[in-house]
Amino acid sequence: MIVAVIALGLLAGASGLLLGFAAIRFKVEGDPMVEQIDAVLPQTQCGQCGYAGCRPYAEAIAAGEADINRCPPGGQNGIAALAELLGRDPKPLDPESGIEKPKMAAVIDEQSCIGCTLCIQACPVDAIVGAAKHMHTVIARECTGCELCLAPCPVDCIHMIPFAPSITTWKWTYPAVEVKAAA
Amino acid sequence: MRFKTVTSPHILQQNSVGQVMRRVLYAMVPGIAALVWFFGWGVLINLALATVVALGAEAVMLSIRGKPLALHLGDYSAVVTAWLLAVALPPLAPWWLTMIGVLAAIVVAKHLYGGLGYNPFNPAMIGYVVLLISFPREMSAWLIPHGIGQPHALSLLDSLQIIFGGAGSLPVDALTGATPLDVLRTRLGLGQTVTDIRNSPVFGVVAGQGWEWATAGFLAGGLWLVYTRTAAWQIPAGLLGGLVVMSTTFYLIDPQHYAPPWFHIWSGAVIFGAFFIATDPVTASTTPRGRLIYGAGIGILIYIIRGFGGYPDGVAFSVLLMNIAAPTLDLYTRPRVFGEKQL
């Protein structure tokens, strides 16, 4: 009886020490969860999720305040990646935040632009160049397609243009034969 | 001028799943011929019955799952399953026994797991094990082979009557007896030595009378399968190797209580299992080293079940146990990729 108590006590003590050591030795700095979630988000900074940008949304997810299905640019693949990261079940995109669209870039109709700079102020990634009373233009390479510049434009001269398929962006498709055979 | 665009390669070898499966069927013919010679019409009736039931079950399952019938029936996989199971059944097994076995194999083990290519367990062996566990008495009623004691002269009609109508007036009990492995197991349990037991009339030159010729037939067919690369050589090699290592070790320790390695190899379903059952690609490991380990695992398990387990033979259980291990084996036995550093 005494032996058993002592043995168990020793065992518990040893385990406790080991756990304590592990907690110190493998301590994780900061909140890696927010970083990891932020890395999965598409960084369009569009705010369709209801937060001021991708990072605030990541913080909200990490804090358990926001669901994972509120990011239309990330789409179903993005939700799947978040679900995988957080060990949850994927769910369909919340229609409240928007619908999944093909990737697009903003283009300014340079004839109509009056040079008001409102779009420059709206762009979350500084992808629009220009100065007051001068024509603005979008750096297509940097545009995330967030559409935040559309609303402020007083003359409605900004349009979203889908990326045209080209040889450099063309992809081999998922073989369709299999689908037919399985049907 | 516009053209059809299809992905490369544009030329394909003329082979098919159906061809692979048909080769397995051809390779079984010599062994089946020997079985028919020694055990009579019952073997053929079993085969025919199993084939019909298997094709019927396959057709029903395919149409339930909405798959094209002609395409999938033409792959012969159901026939292979049916034959593998039928060969393993006692020659005068009642019709319902064969039917239950085939249905368990095709409906449960194959189609409920996703059909051809997706089943984790060997369907024929699932069918066999279901029968072995549920109907042990019927499954152990093997015919005494032709040539021991009185040659049995069961006509086709008699065989049909036994299989479909029950024994009736025919002296079936007199015709059936224990299999050689049964005899070995029971008598070892009674304390007899291996040498004494091997003198019993049920044993032939190497293993069981009659059975040893069927084994030779299956070996010939199996070697042809390996030669044509229809079956992977690593699996039978690993299986026989594992069994030989185990049986030799124990035989050298005590030859009076443990049967010699050649007896083990030539008895029961070992050769048939090594070349026809374990080599089912769908449920085996797919890497070269994985196949060797997979085979060796089966060989070792067969010896353990025979020597220390509750059943006289253990091919079916061993195969099913190693089926579970196949995905893990695949994962850990990946070959070195071209240009990869030596691991």
Added chain:
Amino acid sequence: MSALFPFHGGLKTVRHKTESNQTPIQAGILPPRLTVPLRQHIGAIAKPLVQPGDRVLKGQMIGQPDGYISAAIHAPTSGVVSAVDQQPVPHPSGLSDLCVTIESDGEDRWIDREPVDYHRLHPSELRQTIRNAGVVGLGGAGFPSAVKLNLAGRSEPLATLMLNGAECEPWITCDDRLMRERAAEIVAGLQIMAHLLGPAEVLIGIEDDKPEAIAAMTAACAGTSYEVRPVPTRYPSGSVKQLVKLLTGRETPVDGLPVDVGVQCFNVATAYTVYRAIHCGEPVISRVVTVTGQVHRPGNLEVLIGTPFAELIKQCGGYRDGVERLIMGGPMMGFALHSDEAPVTKAANCLLAAGPAELAAELPVLPCIRCGACMDVCPANLLPQQLYWHARAKEFDQARDCHLFSCIECGCCSHVCPSHIPLVQYYRYAKNEIWAQEKEKQRAEQARQRHQARMERLEREKQEREAKLRQKAPVRTEVVPHLDPLISVPSPTKGEGSGQVG
């Protein structure tokens, strides 16, 4: 003969070489209009140097290399540029790309061609000459050769310079004919390459089903230390990494290049164009193309880059009945063209008009039975079945862990699959998706950084403004007007910020 080091897997395929290799190379006719794509190589697209309306001479540079990994493009004949725009190019997508269209004036007048004595040139000048001649790998990949001829930055000297004359794909015979007829020129080009690279040995690998080519090349190599090594006819021995293994026993590392194991390998036709560039002063404006399959007179044509494929077919007597697919390249790795209006490019080694006799019937796809036949033929020693399961399930991380990127897309696995699964397409799909995802990730990271920079800038501006206000009204700090930076009027600092970005 020296020992060979066989690679794993591979296939004995049908050959079909005699259909086209019995007749000498014919000169192609001069078509009225040539469409010259500005992207015929790996790397950045060439910058157009001409505008519609410009007159060009044969051999004049019309596209300038844009960056280190890029290649020059030249006018294949003299005439007038009619357009610089998007035109269909030979590509599996059937999409268009930037092309220069030239209306031929029929005179075929050359620029001043200046042969150079390469012994007198500094290596960098010699490389520049080769680069300006638009020399790229003509085996099909189209990698700029000048880049491969530069060993700067490598500490060890090159062990082996290798010439690839294996031509392992069925049907193709352009390299075979070139070696038979122009062996001396090929060796002369090889000498220039050896001069630049200074290798310890020079090997020429040719599949042993081309005895005439082997004999011609051996004769041309007489008096040099170059060695012709026949290799067994086994597809894909012409794949670079496999040929390097075959001849030297050295395995190119998974993520590396042959040069990492001291081997640099060029196609025989590339060596020929190096010879033309240096000894004749002629840039790459033509190439030998095998036209075979369901045409009336199969053979090899030396045609101008930019010639529509339809012209080649016409010159070979036109289509026979039942052509279903027009394949550029061989039947194992080539792709099906959408239309025969696309032009010949530097990478176009073969045009195969395929009918039912050449093609396998389209067979229904069955589930994988894990038979491992693909594994037995894979020259990269991969497990194609596992790659397939992962690619099919879109598990790209696992596919990559199974060395998806070691796959050379040779097609052996699809060729032998009893279930007729389009395995190669699955791998291409998975590779493309992984690349796209990676690009997407880079873009996202860039956007994140730009967003962060913007937020920091706005914060800085706000503080600066507050500091300024404090300076102006140091007493009344409690009534600082609220200024939202997002709707502030553009300030000079803001303009600067945007300017930096632009």
